[in-house]
Amino acid sequence: QSALTQPPSASGSPGQSVTISCTGTDNDIGAYDYVSWYQQLPGKVPKLIIYDVIKRPSGVPDRFSASKSGNTASLTVSGLQPGDEADYYCCSYGGSSNWVFGGGTRVTV
Amino acid sequence: EVRLVESGGGLVQPGRSLRLSCAASGTNIEDYAMLWVRQPPGKGLEWVSIISWNGGTTHYADSVRGRFVVSRDNANNLMFLQMNGLRPEDTALYYCTKVLCSGGTCYAGAFDVWGQGTFVTVSS
Numbered sequence: 001q002s003a004l005t006q007p008p009s010a011s012g013s014p015g016q017s018v019t020i021s022c023t024g025t026d027n028d029i030g031a032y033d034y035v036s037w038y039q040q041l042p043g044k045v046p047k048l049i050i051y052d053v054i055k056r057p058s059g060v061p062d063r064f065s066a067s068k069s070g071n072t073a074s075l076t077v078s079g080l081q082p083g084d085e086a087d088y089y090c091c092s093y094g095g096s097s098n099w100v101f102g103g104g105t106r107v108t109v
Numbered sequence: 110e111v112r113l114v115e116s117g118g119g120l121v122q123p124g125r126s127l128r129l130s131c132a133a134s135g136t137n138i139e140d141y142a143m144l145w146v147r148q149p150p151g152k153g154l155e156w157v158s159i160i161s162w163n164g165g166t167t168h169y170a171d172s173v174r175g176r177f178v179v180s181r182d183n184a185n186n187l188m189f190l191q192m193n194g195l196r197p198e199d200t201a202l203y204y205c206t207k208v209l210c211s212g213g214t215c216y217a218g219a220f221d222v223w224g225q226g227t228f229v230t231v232s233s
Contacts, residue, residue, distance in 0.1 A: 003153070034218035038154070045226065046146075046154065051209065051219030089154050093218050097168035099144075099156040 004028065004090055004102035011108040012080045020105045022073040022090030028100055030071040034093035037066060037075045040104075041086045050075060080109045111135040111222045113205050118227030121195055129227055131188040131205030139163070139183035142208045144220060145190050147201035147229075157203070158190065173199075195231045202226040 005023040012018040022029070022037075029035055037050035048057055050066040053073065063078045073092070077084055090102040117129040131143070145157040158169045158179040167179050178191040188205055204226045209219035 003155075036218045036220070038220075040154075045204065045223040046206075046220075047223075048209065048219055048221045051216050055216075057209065057219070057221060087153075091154075091156075091218060091220075097159060097166070098170065099159070099218065101146075101154040101156060104153040 002100070004092060004100055006088075006090060006102040006105045008103070009106045009108065012077075014080055014082065014109060016080050017076055017078045018080060018107055019074055019076045020088055020090075020107070022075070022092075022102045024071050024073075024092055024100070026071060028071075028092040028094040029068065029073055031095065032093045033068070035066070035068055035073045036091045037064075037073075038089045038091065039084075039086045040089065041083075046089065077107065082109050085109050111207075113207065113222055113224035115203060115205050115224045115227035118203060118229045120230045120232065122233050123196060123231055125195055126191070126193045127195060127229060129190040129192065129203055129205075129229070131190075131224060133186040133188075133207075136186075137183070138181065138186050138188065138207065141210055141215065143181060143188045144206050144208070145179060145188075146204045146206055146220070146223075147199075148204070148226070149198075149201040152201075155201070160188065192229070195229075197231050200229060200231050202228050 038046040094100045144159045160179045176194040181188045206220040206223045209216045209221035
């Protein structure tokens with residue numbers, strides 16, 4: 001159950017886009033389409049922003065999009081806003097009813 | 110509005126036990142699988158445990174298996190985490206969360222409602 005690998009930080013200017021990668025293995029991201037992404041604003045609880053690799057829950061703006069290729073999932077935040085400054089975590093099913101999170105990426109706008 | 114509220118955290122010595130509770134309101138938790146996720150101070154999220162809707166199936170992260178036990182009381186809309194043999198590395202904010210279900214379908218890995226967390230400190 002090794003953590004998924006995310007870059008520790010990413011940044012972009014307002015209005016620009018930033019893409020965060022999340023690398024796993026053949027046993028988690030590469031094997032299942034159960035990748036989700038969570039946004040954690042400073043001092044707040046995690047918020048689900050993507051599930052099933054590409055789906056957005058109701059209320060999440062379409063500025064947040066995601067994809068997966070092989071063992072790597074990606075989250076793109078377009079039209080960056082100051083309010084997007086947060087930690088972003090990926091999560092994948094790892095088989096045998098186990099779940100694994102990434103180490104988190106701090107996005108700075 | 111669905112709310113989850115954790116309680117039971119505190120300061121405990123290594124080797125001792127603690128029982129966390131998660132109380133739900135605004136929904137019947139019997140419709141959902143529920144989970145515990147923890148976050149050590151200044152660090153990332155770590156999945157701890159998951160329990161099926163009826164409590165019949167439970168799974169644990171390697172780091173807590175054999176020490177932690179998850180259970181639920183659907184009649185009272187509660188979930189619990191019994192933590193035994195606590196270690197300093199168990200120090201964290203413990204969140205309870207639920208699986209997203211919509212239109213009769215539940216989405217594995219989509220944890221859509223989170224409590225505010227309860228802090229557990231393991232130290233002598």
